[in-house]
Amino acid sequence: MRRRAAVARGAVIVLLGLAAAFVAPDPAPALPAGAAAAADARPGSYTFTPGARTVAGTKGTTDAVLLDPGHTYRSSLPRNGRLYYRLRLTAADTAYVPVTAVPPADATVSATDGIRVSLRDANGASCFYASALIGAGLSPRPVTALAQREAGKALCQGGGTYYLLVERLDAEGSGAAAAPEPWDLEIAPATEPVLAEAGPTTAPRTWDSATPEPLTGTARDRSGGTGFATARPLGQGIWRTRLSPGETRFYKVPLDWGRRLHASADLDGAPGHGYVGGALNLSLHNPVRGYVDDASLGYTGAPKSAALAPLPPVEYPNRYAVPARVTSVRFAGEYYLVLHLSTRLAGTFGQGPFGVTLRVRVVGRAQAGPAYAGRAVPDDVFTVTDEDREEALTGNTGDGTGDPVMRLVAVGGIGTGTVLLLVLGGWTAAARRAHSRASAQKPMA
Numbered sequence: 001m002r003r004r005a006a007v008a009r010g011a012v013i014v015l016l017g018l019a020a021a022f023v024a025p026d027p028a029p030a031l032p033a034g035a036a037a038a039a040d041a042r043p044g045s046y047t048f049t050p051g052a053r054t055v056a057g058t059k060g061t062t063d064a065v066l067l068d069p070g071h072t073y074r075s076s077l078p079r080n081g082r083l084y085y086r087l088r089l090t091a092a093d094t095a096y097v098p099v100t101a102v103p104p105a106d107a108t109v110s111a112t113d114g115i116r117v118s119l120r121d122a123n124g125a126s127c128f129y130a131s132a133l134i135g136a137g138l139s140p141r142p143v144t145a146l147a148q149r150e151a152g153k154a155l156c157q158g159g160g161t162y163y164l165l166v167e168r169l170d171a172e173g174s175g176a177a178a179a180p181e182p183w184d185l186e187i188a189p190a191t192e193p194v195l196a197e198a199g200p201t202t203a204p205r206t207w208d209s210a211t212p213e214p215l216t217g218t219a220r221d222r223s224g225g226t227g228f229a230t231a232r233p234l235g236q237g238i239w240r241t242r243l244s245p246g247e248t249r250f251y252k253v254p255l256d257w258g259r260r261l262h263a264s265a266d267l268d269g270a271p272g273h274g275y276v277g278g279a280l281n282l283s284l285h286n287p288v289r290g291y292v293d294d295a296s297l298g299y300t301g302a303p304k305s306a307a308l309a310p311l312p313p314v315e316y317p318n319r320y321a322v323p324a325r326v327t328s329v330r331f332a333g334e335y336y337l338v339l340h341l342s343t344r345l346a347g348t349f350g351q352g353p354f355g356v357t358l359r360v361r362v363v364g365r366a367q368a369g370p371a372y373a374g375r376a377v378p379d380d381v382f383t384v385t386d387e388d389r390e391e392a393l394t395g396n397t398g399d400g401t402g403d404p405v406m407r408l409v410a411v412g413g414i415g416t417g418t419v420l421l422l423v424l425g426g427w428t429a430a431a432r433r434a435h436s437r438a439s440a441q442k443p444m445a
Helices: 002-023 033-040 316-320 345-349 386-394 404-412 416-440
Strands: 073-077 082-089 094-102 114-121 126-133 143-149 160-169 183-187 190-192 237-243 248-255 260-267 276-285 291-299 304-307 333-341 354-363
Touching (some): 094 114, 143 291, 248 386, 276 304, 291 304
Antiparallel strands (some): 094 143, 094 183, 114 160, 248 333, 260 304
8 A cells, every 4th residue: 555655646746747847848858769760760661670680591491591489580582582491390389480571662562462471391291371462552561471380280290390481472563573672571480389288179159240339539649660569559449640651550459368359440531532442451460460350441532441350359269260360369469450551642642641540449358368388489479468458558668658647547546537637736836836936036116
């Protein structure tokens, strides 16, 4: 109790200081490094994980470089490229190898340009393959495809050497021949252990697939990050940002076992006449960056919305389902929402920026997760902590960014109504002090 009271007193003091700042504001402080990078990011730029190791893919498996789960790597993929990387996996672990490809911001692309990834055993047998395409927006943007090897499945059993193959997909007539620059890659392998005790091996048969009522209320500003590593935390609520054509922004939402996510994006209206297909794309990725679902909207200048399809609660047995949007919601952790605004808007509706509203709803009762027989790598990838929940409320990412008032609410346990009273009270007190100082300085008649 003494600690909570001390925190609350500290919150009051800081809030009064913030209120006084309304009367006599100080010069704007410098942005922290992470916020400055996001603010200065050029359309199409992508922020790679700090400290990512730079590696080169090879044309064959013989000298392929080793990738360790838990580390993030940078590489590049030439046009028409086919590159190999090597992994060492145990028989018990399920391996996930997401590959994010980043085209140059000025690249000319088609809807079917993209990448294909596959994981293969030492004999060349393919365990799994997936692709990620630019899509209808015809706008260069980061695209992510997930290769995986699932323990217990018929293919690719046993420990040993496996190979990641990354291939560039270039459509005829895309203009790539005129702009043959390589695409940058980010690779972030992870592993999931088996369960300590065997559980259900079939997907849940029923779940509420009804679309929830959209959230209403006042939106709060929250700009996104420029990569998975800098994704900005979000919780349930209505969030506002502004995007220029070509920009991509990343957010992350912590989801406990048993909880469900629903998200939609609204694009504000703009003057102009015409039509742009795939003008705004909203996509969802799971904690290992695997594709879950996406939605895009065509745009005529009138306000328009796009919503993800209803998703099931986060449960381990979802992996036994067939639809990607079900099988990918298989573990707790941070789920990523990614917004991209097509470069093609600029030609018809101007350079913007355009207002975008994200509506995020998280429902369902949090449950205890399954007991694993070992540890995941990275060890926090399938967990949600109190710190994650706090960051989702405040927007703070540990670098000083975020809403300082809401951070005090989260830490001090005080309500938003109390915050408003404190701020208003502090404002009034500061104004009275300023008036008293001015009166005291007047010359006596």
